[in-house]
Amino acid sequence: MTNLSVNINKVATIRNARGGNMPDVLEVAQNCESFGAQGITVHPRPDERHIRYSDVFALKPLIKTEFNIEGYPCDAFVDLVLKVKPTQVTLVPDAPDAITSNAGWDVKIHFDRLSELVDIFTTHGIRTSIFVGTDLDNIVLAAKTGTDRIELYTEPYATKYPENREEAIAPFIAAAQQAKSLGLGVNAGHDLNLDNLAYFNQNIPWLDEVSIGHALICDALYYGLKETIKLYKDCLS
Numbered sequence: 001m002t003n004l005s006v007n008i009n010k011v012a013t014i015r016n017a018r019g020g021n022m023p024d025v026l027e028v029a030q031n032c033e034s035f036g037a038q039g040i041t042v043h044p045r046p047d048e049r050h051i052r053y054s055d056v057f058a059l060k061p062l063i064k065t066e067f068n069i070e071g072y073p074c075d076a077f078v079d080l081v082l083k084v085k086p087t088q089v090t091l092v093p094d095a096p097d098a099i100t101s102n103a104g105w106d107v108k109i110h111f112d113r114l115s116e117l118v119d120i121f122t123t124h125g126i127r128t129s130i131f132v133g134t135d136l137d138n139i140v141l142a143a144k145t146g147t148d149r150i151e152l153y154t155e156p157y158a159t160k161y162p163e164n165r166e167e168a169i170a171p172f173i174a175a176a177q178q179a180k181s182l183g184l185g186v187n188a189g190h191d192l193n194l195d196n197l198a199y200f201n202q203n204i205p206w207l208d209e210v211s212i213g214h215a216l217i218c219d220a221l222y223y224g225l226k227e228t229i230k231l232y233k234d235c236l237s
């Protein structure tokens with residue numbers, strides 16, 4: 001079974017628009033769990049334009065499922081993760097001014113730093129995941145860092161899916177097979193939604209986890225959070 005981790009960044013974006021505490025991201029995270037989400041994902045960025053570092057500390061004692069912190073490993077991020085000790089840290093190579101994540105790591109270029117980070121987090125009992133595209137050699141190098149998992153960057157899949165889903169999924173099946181053969185767990189995320197998720201999951205049945213934020217929070221406007229989480233979990237069953 002593939003776990004659903006709900007990324008609550010967008011909930012914080014709405015809260016931050018008015019400066020108060022509505023919606024309450026802590027309450028929403030707990031609601032997601034009680035409605036069946038198997039994890040909560042946050043992606044704090046240096047400008048704290050959505051999830052704030054203080055939210056991450058406040059969430060930690062409340063999250064009863066898997067807590068996944070994603071982000072670019074600047075010193076402040078590494079310090080945050082080591083203090084909070086989530087279940088999983090996902091290392092993402094996005095620039096501070098990126099609107100959203102737009103690529104996976106080039107592991108060859110960043111191999112030494114990624115290996116060092118994996119070692120540090122592993123020593124502290126935190127599962128590690130490295131955000132990557134579908135290049136097979138890059139996944140071999142990711143495995144050599146000692147990471148537990150990779151997260152496949154699924155934006156190219158989501159973009160191509162409406163025109164040709166067989167072509168869209170092919171490189172992701174190959175990448176996930178490569179990861180599996182190297183003993184890596186496989187996560188996936190970015191732009192997954194109610195249209196494209198079931199097909200992705202059916203074609204990669206050994207997928208461990210998807211983290212979904214933008215589309216899921218938008219769908220919750222129409223269906224409500226409880227029904228939306230059920231609809232996403234139905235895609236993963």
Ligand SMILES: CC(=O)[C@@H](O)[C@H](O)COP(=O)(O)O
Pocket residue numbers: 007009010043050070092099100101131189190213214
């Ligand atoms: C790594 C990844 O794909 C997601 O964490 C994505 O970056 C979500 O962040 P936003 O909600 O800020 O777009």
Ligand SMILES: NCC(=O)COP(=O)(O)O
Pocket residue numbers: 007041070151188189190191192211212213214215216
């Ligand atoms: N890791 C991907 C994630 O957390 C959510 O991405 P998106 O669904 O907001 O595109």
